[in-house]
Amino acid sequence: MTPSPADRRRRWRLLLPFLPVLALIAVTLTAHAAEETDPPDPAYLSPAGGGPDGASRLAELLRAEGVTIRTVTSSEDAFRAVDAERGAATLFVPTPQYVRTDRLSDLTGLADGTRVVLVEPDGFATMTVFDSLTAVRQRWATAVRPRGADCPVTSAGAAAATRTVYARTAQAPDPVQLCYDGGLARVTEHGTEFVVVGSADPFRAARIGEHDNARLAVDLLSRDRTLVWLDLHDDEPKPPRPRTQADEPLELPEEEDGPSPFPDWLFWVVVTLLAATLTVALARGRRLGPPAVEPLPVEVPGAETAVGRGRLYRRARARGPALETLRADARRRLATAVGLTPGAEAEQLLAALQARTGADPAWLGGLLYGPQPETDEELHQWAGQLRLLVERVTAGPVNEGEHR
Helix, strand or coil, rough: CCCCCCHHHHHHHHHCCCCHHHHHHHHHHHHHHHCCCCCCCCCCCCCCCCCCCHHHHHHHHHHCCCCCCECCHHHHHHHHHHHHCCEEEEEEEHHHHHCCCHHHHHHHHHCCCCCCECCCCCCHHHHHCCCEEEEEEEEEEEECCCCCCCCCCCCCCEEEEEEEEEECCCCCCCEEEEEEEHHHEEECCEEEEEEECCCHHHCCCCCCCCCHHHHHHHHHCCCCCCCEECCCCCCCCCCCCCCCCCCHHHHCCCCCCCCCCHHHHHHHHHHHHHHHHHHHHHCCCCCCCCCCCCCCCCCCHHHHHHHHHHHCCCCCCCCCCCCCCHHHHHHHHHHHHHHCCCCCCHHHHHHHHHHHHHHHHHHHHHHCCCCCCCCHHHHHHHHHHHHHHHHHHCCCCCCCCCCC
């Protein structure tokens, strides 16, 4: 059966509220994906890397400060280079997620006075390295925050350092200095000074010129004349396990930690979809709250108004408001008929009606001020009794229009 033009228009009305929401989701996800960094890229935070994620611009600024950069590609080489400086060097680790776990835990064994700068280590890395510092949450995007009043780590102003947020652990044995609302932290453990930065933006070519990112990156990496730069873009291979005759029959392939089954952006997509659902529900909602009383723009006969309003109430299954409309009109007409003002009190009106009709006051009170009807049949019954009462007191017929 071919759908009618009215059916097609109805389908479009159902679809249209979703289109802006879907477009917003698509634009948001596309923009977020475009802004996301790519650590496996060889240029990512590399001293020789170009492009938006490279750090060649940062390397130029550091050399201008008199810093000698030694680029290494493994944690073994990084440890040897730092140890050779006897505590007078800074170790820069842009990708701590690729460093072997055993090497992460060995960072606290570097020579006293060594500074280690880690870029956005996750909860596992902070748990492996630190006793006093932990990652508490990660934002959807990097935020620009002021340095803070008590931050001796840098002289930079507001910078984009806050994506992963860090905090002092509950039983921290060492003091922790937090800057940029937790986006930067400094702690000294076992004689090694660690500086943790919660975002890669201050070091990237695409962001280093924004805010005071350049000043922050140079301050963190130029404390010493020698900077050992660990340029790592893939998981370091695990050291070979020494084989023994007893181990050979039981040797099994090691299980690799698989990726999380849920991507990081899934939570925000779900939140956006829930917001979209709420928006559509509000757009499609017939009414919110009780019916609003508004003046009509033109004069409409009372019967037509009652019929139109009754149809709306029936469509909304609003039996209570429908009966209250009839009761209000009946009370007004009855009060006028017995010589009272239209807004007379219930006690006055009921007493006057009992004197006029001789009816039971309890029945009159239930009819004019009683509870809401539970069914359509009860609504029709109350409406009919109201009409008969008004006709009896006013001695005239009541034209309420066509009953539907």
